[in-house]
Amino acid sequence: DLWYQDHLFINQQAIRSGIYLDTLSKQKIVANCMLDLAFQYIRKMPIDNGKFLQNCLREAYKYYPKQNNIYSYFIYSEYLKCLLQLGLGNKKITDFVTIQKNEYLSSIQVEYQRNETYINQLGYTEMPAGIYQAMLEEHEFKGVIQKKHNISGKEKRNLIIETDK
Numbered sequence: 001d002l003w004y005q006d007h008l009f010i011n012q013q014a015i016r017s018g019i020y021l022d023t024l025s026k027q028k029i030v031a032n033c034m035l036d037l038a039f040q041y042i043r044k045m046p047i048d049n050g051k052f053l054q055n056c057l058r059e060a061y062k063y064y065p066k067q068n069n070i071y072s073y074f075i076y077s078e079y080l081k082c083l084l085q086l087g088l089g090n091k092k093i094t095d096f097v098t099i100q101k102n103e104y105l106s107s108i109q110v111e112y113q114r115n116e117t118y119i120n121q122l123g124y125t126e127m128p129a130g131i132y133q134a135m136l137e138e139h140e141f142k143g144v145i146q147k148k149h150n151i152s153g154k155e156k157r158n159l160i161i162e163t164d165k
Contacts, residue, residue, distance in 0.1 A: 009131055013123030019070040028069075031060040035071050042075065047082045073119045080112040 001021050004010055010020045024032070038056035053075070060072050087105045088094070099105050 008135070009125065009127045011123055011125060014125070015123070017122040018066055018068040019122050019124060022068075025063070027063045031063040031069070032071065034060050035069070035075060039071075039075050039078075042078055042082065047079075047086050050079060050083070053079055068122060070119065070122060070124055073115055073122075077112060077115050077119070080108055080115065084108045084112065 004021060005015075008020075014020045015022075034056045038053050038060075041052060041056075057072055057076060060069060061067070064072070084105060087102075087108065088099070091098075091102065091105070093099055093102065093105065099109055
């Protein structure tokens with residue numbers, strides 16, 4: 001856990017709320033699979049009435065009684081953004097004042113802001129771009145070492161110790 005805290009910009013509030021470094025039950029793992037399905041659905045399918053997505057989210061929420069599955073809130077925000085963009089495009093609205101005059105679009109925007117506020121209350125913070133880039137470079141370096149020593153990802157070896165091959 002300490003490595004994750006040190007390298008992935010995870011704060012104490014995020015740990016206390018359970019959005020990171022929490023043990024998952026079998027039910028929560030299945031719930032996360034439903035969320036993966038919902039996320040891919042949003043990426044691949046045009047926005048429709050959202051019934052399938054809402055069903056996936058509703059079912060997954062049942063297994064997180066603390067209401068702390070950060071992934072589900074990300075998906076919900078993405079869905080709301082898609083609805084808002086679709087509505088803006090259909091109504092040809094380009095400014096904030098006009099959004100506020102449209103009851104439907106205004107309600108979506110308010111719900112989006114409420115969801116984003118809740119995500120922040122759970123302790124989520126964006127990982128700074130520099131830290132993310134450094135993490136990618138570290139993993140790339142480890143991959144080079146594995147290739148150099150002809151080690152597959154399935155083998156259990158300590159990559160800190162040099163081996164002669």
